[in-house]
Amino acid sequence: MRYLLTLIFMFLLIFGFQFYFIRKTSNTILYLFPRIKLELFKKIRWVTVGFLNLLPIGIILGIIYYFITNDAIEFPPLNNIINYIVVFPFWIYFVILIQSLVFFLLIDIVRLIFYPIYKKHKDRILAGIYKGQFALLVFFTLYVPVRIIYDYNSVEVREVTYHKPVNEKLKSAKIVLISDIQADPYTNEARLSRFVNKVNSLNADLVLIAGDLITSGKHFVETSAKYSGMLKSKNGVYACVGDHDNWVDRSDTERSLKIVEEALAKKNVFMLDNENRYFDINGAKIKVSFVTNTYVETISNSALNIIANGGQKVDFKIFLTHQPRQKLIDAASEHNYNLYLAGHTHGGQITLLFPFIDLSPTIFETQYVKGDFYFGDMLMIVTRGLGMSLAPVRYNATPEITLITFK
Secondary structure, X not given: OHHHXXXXXXXXXXXXHHHHHHHHHHHHHHHHOOOOOHHHHHHHXXXXXXXXXXXXXXXXXXXXXXXXXXXXXOOXXXXXXXXXXXXXXXXXXXXXXXHHHHHHHHHXXXXXXXXXXXXXXXXXXXXXXXXXXXXXXHHHHHHHHHHHHHHHHOOEEEEEEEOOOOOHHHHHOOEEEEOOOOEOOOOOHHHHHHHHHHHHOOOOOEEEEOOOOEOOOOOOHHHHHHHHOOOOOOOOEEEOOOOHHHOOOOOOHHHHHHHHHHHHHOOOEEEOOOEEEEEEEOOEEEEEEEEOOOOOOOOOHHHHHHHHHOOOOOOEEEEEEOOOOHHHHHHHHHOOOOEEEEOOOHHHOEOEOOOOOOXXXXXXXXXXXXXXXXXXXXXEEXXXXXXXXXXXXXXXXXXXXXXEEEO
């Protein structure tokens, strides 16, 4: 029931945003182009909007069909034609919509605040507002699809240097952090191949994966394992557990995780669940704590203390987990870890352009969306990862491979 109510709320929100957007853009176009035939304009508008909403309409019909027949149908189906005709057009349109709405709402708020001045010079100000709104609409209609295509096909290597005192033997070391591979119909073999080749070009001493090797379901477990197994480093490839790694079968998360772990192990990629591992890199001894803290499983304080306090004397300590949670950050800092490595956020995945701030739904979950953060001598790195969830697009959140070096 809760799931159904959440879906209803989401669809109401989607159609509510669209109502406001269509009203604003229609008024703008009709004001600036008064010679347009109103009836023809309305027909074109609703045909266009109807076509762009084939995805949510199809999902709604699928839900209704399920409640009538108790027989689930997959929508959208795994089909490239459907993706290019239905799925991607909707999401590009929806990103244009919400990106434009941020500025349209700002304009309306400013109009409300300065209503006495606005009222006196209504005609002149209104003309300026409509011209500004039209310029924004044209800009985002061009920028959004170009940026989405760029972010879909690109991978950036971001080098981060740990500047605190370290063992001299570490100064030539290279550790690569990746996350959120999330193999699925959209993070396909072409994307995975480009990603793996770029990681391998860095000649890493150690590759660490901050979880989420799949998105969900059983179809892409082997694909993820195959390409993860192609990753190369001198000391192997290791991963912590991510949220989505539990969702091969959402009704049995323990079995799901075992399926993913076994598939990876066959390719010599090791997913560790609340364990410590030790690595010798250029003669320096490194401890990596693989800490599981996901939506499915939260590590207890006692287990966290055992992992953090246990083990051998080392030159450098790394805390690897999926999510950048404050409780874990504080614990890692208190136990004198040098690095805290995480993913999960996708760098915001859909990050709206706005002055002085990155607007993304992710900010409602964590303030650590992407980048580097120091807590005393401990450096936390939140990498943007590769894959996607909920929406099959990235916007102003280019996939990232993080190369960690030492000085």
